[in-house]
Amino acid sequence: xxxxxxxxxxxPSHEQALQRLQRVMAEEGVDEPIEVIKVETEExxxxxxxxxxxxxxxxxxxxxxxPPAAQPALTCRVxxxxxxxxxxxxxxxxxxxxxxQIIQSR
Numbered sequence: 001x002x003x004x005x006x007x008x009x010x011x012p013s014h015e016q017a018l019q020r021l022q023r024v025m026a027e028e029g030v031d032e033p034i035e036v037i038k039v040e041t042e043e044x045x046x047x048x049x050x051x052x053x054x055x056x057x058x059x060x061x062x063x064x065x066x067p068p069a070a071q072p073a074l075t076c077r078v079x080x081x082x083x084x085x086x087x088x089x090x091x092x093x094x095x096x097x098x099x100x101q102i103i104q105s106r
Contacts, residue, residue, distance in 0.1 A: 006050050
């Protein structure tokens with residue numbers, strides 16, 4: 001499994017998001033390295049299809065696929081949790097579900 005964590009430094013939630021990803025991985029027994037990628041330019045944002053910070057990719061796929069019209073940008077990201085709340089971080093369950101789907105598809 002390839003795990004990539006993309007962030008834009010001006011967004012304050014990236015450190016907490018990385019810690020959350022690491023914690024959920026430990027809880028799920030996933031012992032893979034995390035490639036941490038700092039997105040600093042619009043060109044990098046386009047290359048990574050980065051719609052905001054933080055973004056977690058598993059095998060190249062966003063754990064929360066963005067809407068088709070979403071444009072790459074150096075910006076902060078928001079996530080809508082299953083209960084309807086808006087957060088600058090994906091919920092632990094969102095991360096857990098994405099990890100489990102990859103594990104089950106092996």
